[in-house]
Amino acid sequence: MVSQEFRLSSLVCLLVLLVVAAQGQPYRWCVPFNQLAICQRLTGAEGIRNLVCVAGNDRLDCLRKVQSREADFVAVDPEDAYVAVNMNNEDFVLFAELRTTEEPTAEFRYEGIVLVRTADGFTSMDQLRGKKSCHTGYGRNVGYKIPVTKLRQMGIFKMPTERNRSPLENELAGLSELFSSSCLVGTYSPNADIDGLLKKRYSNLCERCAEPERCAVNDRFSGYEGAIRCLVENDGDVAFTKTIFVRKYFGLPITPGAVAKPAVNPAVRAEDYSYLCEDGTTWPVSDQNVCSWAQRPWPAFMANGDLTGNRVQELQSLLQTFYRQFTDASVSAADLEAARKLSVDREHLIVNREQVILPQQYLERAKYKDVIERETAYDFKFRLCVSTEAERQKCDQMQRAAYARDVRPSFECVLKGGDACVAAVQNGDADAVVLKEPSAALKPIVWEKYDDAVTNVDKDANGRGRTAVYIRKEVDETVQDNIVHAFTAISDAFGRGRRNEIVFTLFGPFRLSDAPGNVQVQNLIFNDQASALVSTPVA
Numbered sequence: 001m002v003s004q005e006f007r008l009s010s011l012v013c014l015l016v017l018l019v020v021a022a023q024g025q026p027y028r029w030c031v032p033f034n035q036l037a038i039c040q041r042l043t044g045a046e047g048i049r050n051l052v053c054v055a056g057n058d059r060l061d062c063l064r065k066v067q068s069r070e071a072d073f074v075a076v077d078p079e080d081a082y083v084a085v086n087m088n089n090e091d092f093v094l095f096a097e098l099r100t101t102e103e104p105t106a107e108f109r110y111e112g113i114v115l116v117r118t119a120d121g122f123t124s125m126d127q128l129r130g131k132k133s134c135h136t137g138y139g140r141n142v143g144y145k146i147p148v149t150k151l152r153q154m155g156i157f158k159m160p161t162e163r164n165r166s167p168l169e170n171e172l173a174g175l176s177e178l179f180s181s182s183c184l185v186g187t188y189s190p191n192a193d194i195d196g197l198l199k200k201r202y203s204n205l206c207e208r209c210a211e212p213e214r215c216a217v218n219d220r221f222s223g224y225e226g227a228i229r230c231l232v233e234n235d236g237d238v239a240f241t242k243t244i245f246v247r248k249y250f251g252l253p254i255t256p257g258a259v260a261k262p263a264v265n266p267a268v269r270a271e272d273y274s275y276l277c278e279d280g281t282t283w284p285v286s287d288q289n290v291c292s293w294a295q296r297p298w299p300a301f302m303a304n305g306d307l308t309g310n311r312v313q314e315l316q317s318l319l320q321t322f323y324r325q326f327t328d329a330s331v332s333a334a335d336l337e338a339a340r341k342l343s344v345d346r347e348h349l350i351v352n353r354e355q356v357i358l359p360q361q362y363l364e365r366a367k368y369k370d371v372i373e374r375e376t377a378y379d380f381k382f383r384l385c386v387s388t389e390a391e392r393q394k395c396d397q398m399q400r401a402a403y404a405r406d407v408r409p410s411f412e413c414v415l416k417g418g419d420a421c422v423a424a425v426q427n428g429d430a431d432a433v434v435l436k437e438p439s440a441a442l443k444p445i446v447w448e449k450y451d452d453a454v455t456n457v458d459k460d461a462n463g464r465g466r467t468a469v470y471i472r473k474e475v476d477e478t479v480q481d482n483i484v485h486a487f488t489a490i491s492d493a494f495g496r497g498r499r500n501e502i503v504f505t506l507f508g509p510f511r512l513s514d515a516p517g518n519v520q521v522q523n524l525i526f527n528d529q530a531s532a533l534v535s536t537p538v539a
Contacts, residue, residue, distance in 0.1 A: 026052045027315050030062035030071035031342065032502050038338040045335075047325055051318050057520075058505045060397050064513050066304045067091050073303040073315065075343040078296060079404040080503065081359035082372050086400060091305050093356035095312055096319060097298040098348045103244065105255055108366055109299070110242040111292030112142035114276040115231060115285070124280035125156050131237035132208055133179040134230030137222050138186030141371065143240045145406065146294045149374035150278065151178075159377065166481050167377035167409075172202050181207035183230045185215050185222040190488055191535070208236055225249060225264065232268055238276070243290050246273075256288050295366040299343065301350075302359065316352040323350045378409035380482050385414050385421035385430035386525070394510045394524050398490065401504035407489045409482045425472055432471050432483050434525050442470035445480060446487040448530040449538050451496070467527055484535050491533035507531065 031039045031053055039053035054071045056062035063084055065071040075098070076084070084092040099106065116122055128151070136143025148171070151157035157178055160170045172188065184205045189195040199206055199215055206215035208230055209222070216222075221230035224245040231239035232249075247254050250270035251263025274282035277291035307315065325331070326339035327346045339345065363369040386395050395413035403410050414430045422439055424430040433442070446469035469487055471480060492498065494506040507530045509520040522528055 024050050026050050027073065027318060028052055028054045028071045030054050030056050030065050030074045032056060032058050032062070034502075035341055039342060042326060042335065042338055042342070043322070045325065048322055049318070050314075051322060057509065057511050058501070059503045060401055061511055063087060063092075064511075066302070068513070069304060069306065072307065073301050075299065076302045077299050077503075078363060078366075078368055079372065081297070081300070081302065081362055082369065082404045083400045084302065084359045085363065085369075089358055089360045092302050092359050093305055093307055094300045094302045094359060094362050095307060095353055095356045096301045096316055097351045097353065098300065098343055099298050099351045100348055101346070103255055104349050104351065108295035108297055110142065110244065111290055111295045112146040113241065113243055113246065113290055113292050114147070115228060115239040115241060115246060116237065116274055116276045116282065117231075118272055118274045118282065118284075120237065122274075122276050122280060122282055125151075125154055125276075125278070127280075128156060128238060129178060130180050132235065133182040133184075134208060134221060134227040134234075134236040134239040134241075135182060135184045136224055136227050136241060137217055138184050138188060139406070140186075141296060142224070142242045143227060144184070145371055145374060147240045148175075149371055150293045152375055153370075154278070163478065166478065166485075167380070168485070169198060169201075171377035172198055172205065176202040176205055180204065183208040183215075183219065183221045183227075183234075183236070185209060185217050185219045187217075190492060208234055210234070229265075232265065232273075243292065246285055250285060252286060253288075294368060294371050297362055297366045297368055298351075300362070303356075307356065312356060316350075319350050320352070372404060372406070374406075376406075376408045378482055378485070380409045380479065382409060382411045382431040382479070382483055382486070383414045383429075384411050385416055385424050385433040387416060387418060387421050389415070390510070390512055390521050391415075391525055393513060394521075397504060397510075398494075398506070398525075401494060401500075402486075402490050405493055405500060405503070407486060407493055409486050411486060422470075425470065428472070431475075431479070432469055434467065435470050436467045436527075438466065438468075439470055441473075443473045443475075444468035444470050444537075445484050446533050446535055447537050448527060449532040449534045450529060451531045467530070469533070487533045488535055495533070496531035 027050055029039060029051055033055040036053055036055040043051040043053055054065065056065050059074065059080055060083060062071060062074040063080065066074050067087055081094065138144055148157060157174055160173050162170060165173065168189065181204045187195055188198045206212045209215055210220035220226060221234055224241045227239040227241040228245060228249045230236045244254060249264045250268065251260050251266065252270060253260045270286045271284065273285050275285060275291050276282055278293060283291045301319065323344055326335055326344055384395060386392050392413055392415045399411055399413060416424045421430065421433040422441055425433050426441055448467045471483060490506065493500045494504045495501065496507050507526055508528050509522050510524045512519045512521060
């Protein structure tokens with residue numbers, strides 16, 4: 001059922017399109033539905049022409065609208081570009097990047113590097129074994145995902161395969177064995193008891209932290225600069241961080257030709273430290289050329305493949321006008337904040353690309369596609385059974401969003417008609433199903449959680465409060481743990497109030513891609529009013 005609010009907003013969009021069409025062909029900017037009103041207000045301001053706003057439920061829905069030519073462009077992160085690659089790479093192009101004012105000429109948002117002491121004389125990657133390592137934090141890109149991905153590809157980091165340990169624990173055990181001691185802060189498990197147990201069992205992973213007993217994200221030796229401090233000030237041997245913080249720490253120019261600012265730590269010399277390259281050689285940190293292991297591309301604006309020729313330059317020009325107007329010194333605080341929600345702010349510049357680029361090329365030139373597709377502790381892929389075409393569409397979107405943002409184990413969607421999913425899970429043709437009514441034939445392992453504002457009456461409707469993820473009763477405990485981890489990780493990423501809810505709406509109406517009139521289906525797979533998925537039953 002389509003909400004009245006959505007109908008009214010769609011009507012406003014149509015009227016705006018009719019007005020703008022008389023002035024020239026408009027460019028349709030797709031934004032998540034909760035940003036539509038501010039987008040319409042800003043693009044309707046005096047001086048802004050030929051930019052109009054259309055709404056998707058979330059950013060992935062906007063990708064579908066751009067692909068189907070219901071919209072022309074959308075602001076994306078590299079992970080969204082990866083989703084576009086798997087939708088149809090040739091159907092999308094990136095035409096402008098959102099770079100920081102601090103690094104307007106940098107090719108990438110950041111470069112993941114490995115910092116070592118020059119005097120240690122590294123000549124091969126094997127020499128990392130037994131060293132004291134300093135990381136930005138568990139699960140983070142440059143401090144964890146990139147080094148784990150690359151070291152595993154090189155054969156330096158070897159994953160144990162103990163059956164009596166979870167995949168997550170095997171990965172931590174492998175790191176604990178590779179490095180003699182580390183500072184690897186963060187939450188190893190969303191379950192506080194398991195998190196504490198893992199940190200106690202592999203205590204050397206927190207040994208180099210300022211407060212090893214806490215091993216918390218605010219530790220002095222965590223984060224980009226903290227990893228460098230851990231190396232320089234706390235007897236570490238190797239730091240996994242990014243180049244801009246190395247340059248700031250040693251007082252080096254951030255970009256070629258720039259004036260260097262005072263060093264964060266003037267007591268140390270840049271020549272005493274080097275970058276460790278993938279081939280085992282080293283490179284001076286004072287050189288502007290670095291040997292990074294992987295880079296993260298800038299956020300960008302992405303359009304459909306129809307954007308060619310003069311239309312590229314015209315849209316780039318329109319966005320530059322929009323940027324200037326809403327970052328100007330005279331702009332109101334309200335408009336400044338509204339523009340920020342649309343990815344436009346004073347800390348960033350919109351840098352036009354001379355040539356548009358396909359999303360796959362955009363990722364591969366940064367070696368970032370490998371990071372997204374990295375092998376993880378969770379090499380198991382499970383099959384989630386759905387019973388309708390509408391559920392399959394949402395399941396596919398959920399799978400794309402989850403995989404791109406490092407939710408593991410990955411899963412695939414299996415469509416079985418009618419009530420066949422329970423039998424499919426029982427028979428081993430699928431591994432899990434979400435049911436809104438209890439099933440005596442299967443075992444529930446993950447439940448919906450609701451905010452306190454949702455009443456008991458609301459919970460009882462449409463299976464709310466009874467919805468759970470079910471698996472076979474006799475399933476292997478490791479497989480069960482994997483499936484629980486996947487669903488709780490999806491919830492942590494895309495649940496209500498989470499940062500990536502704007503990327504994919506786990507709880508809320510879902511737009512069918514092949515139905516006329518932007519048909520919204522409610523309570524699809526999960527209930528719209530749920531807020532999270534948890535591994536213990538909720539009263």
